[in-house]
Amino acid sequence: MSARILIVEDEPALLRGLKDTFASKGYEVLTAPDGATGLDLALSRSPDLILLDIMLPRVNGYEICRAVRERGLEMPILMLTAKDREEDIILGLNLGADDYIAKPFRLGELVARANAFLRRSRTKPAAAFRFGDCELDLAAHKLFRGGAEIELTAKEFKLLEYFVSRRGCALARDAILDAVWGNSVIVTPRSIDRCVATLRAKIEPDPREPVYIQTIRDIGYRFEPGE
Amino acid sequence: MSARILIVEDEPALLRGLKDTFASKGYEVLTAPDGATGLDLALSRSPDLILLDIMLPRVNGYEICRAVRERGLEMPILMLTAKDREEDIILGLNLGADDYIAKPFRLGELVARANAFLRRSRTKPAAAFRFGDCELDLAAHKLFRGGAEIELTAKEFKLLEYFVSRRGCALARDAILDAVWGNSVIVTPRSIDRCVATLRAKIEPDPREPVYIQTIRDIGYRFEPGE
DNA sequence: CCCTGATGTTACCGAATTGTTACCTTGATG
């Protein structure tokens, strides 16, 4: 969770403000008041992300950016600058920066942008929905229960996917038919029951007393994943 | 080199302008005039980057963004919007967007930002991939199994390459056709089966009980390299 | 022009899914 951020900024007040903000979000913060120090730290401490002012004494931001990339380092670099001429922005991005934020900037937005980059570089453990002892992996098209994979048929999977996407909502039979079977197909209403029954048999602890897929008499069903 | 970009934007003039701009830079451009179409294309054609308007008819940009991420797709998403309140920006970024660009924007800057993301995701360090007793050498375009080289036809290789690049994911037949055969060619869906069958014969320990290339009935296939 | 290998198509088979029908259980209502 904790990432290391390097902030290179020559104005002390701003540097302090940025440092405190990121530190309060739980980041480990390195700071540098000038370009030369910034480049040193970037190379020696390999931070996960760099916030880089452009107008710096001694070595400017563009040069740092290029130097970092030339060394083969690939951490995201966010440029902070008062220059917001389009040419400057394009130049910065082409030199290997990932974002270019014009001063004055909003702190919340800056943090959100930094988070977005850090999120991306973090390894993903496959997004999945969890409910009870089940885990639904949409990308892999798999369902696990207590670690073991459960085989679902196409209809069952589509139905469960629909339930999960509308969890907590009462779902009318019409709506389910429309979403899972498609509005052109004509089937008896019992087809839903049947599919629900097989799905319950596979995911409910006790299919006689369903907790996840609840029946709402006269309406349809509701999927309740619990907490 | 050529990347595929999906642009979701409901204002025809702007959509046209964006399309022309990116097309002239050599990108393959997909367009969608509304959210529902956009989501479909994002899921079925797996573009390398998405430009997403927020205010859209039917399904709004935030929902598309979330739905795409829930499916485990990780292409960069750039949000375009007239809203530039800080809360909106933070919301968008937290939902999995990578950049948030306020209208009116500058075209050159937009292209530069898109390029920056594509440059980053294009980093392909993997020159070889191992699974079971097989080793796929992408650079040399060769497949070895237990040290001996296995001859693959062009289609088989391309298919395996695609499988490897999307390992662990459920791959719809449409998506496979699109990626391996190309979206313009029209072939029967059985051509995929045929190619899968010959590939299985070459890489599976027991082609009758495939472990690497798994069939997902009604959906397509999934490549599972194991550990 | 013919041979060869790759690739696509057609046809058939077997298996699995899925819809239907029929019957049963449950719960609401008067």
Next chain:
DNA sequence: CATCAAGGTAACAATTCGGTAACATCAGGG
């Protein structure tokens, strides 16, 4: 308590889907 409607479920049947073999087509090379 009787009745009725809705949902649960088992058994069966039909359909659909994928695997595969056999054949067709096409391109390239000699």
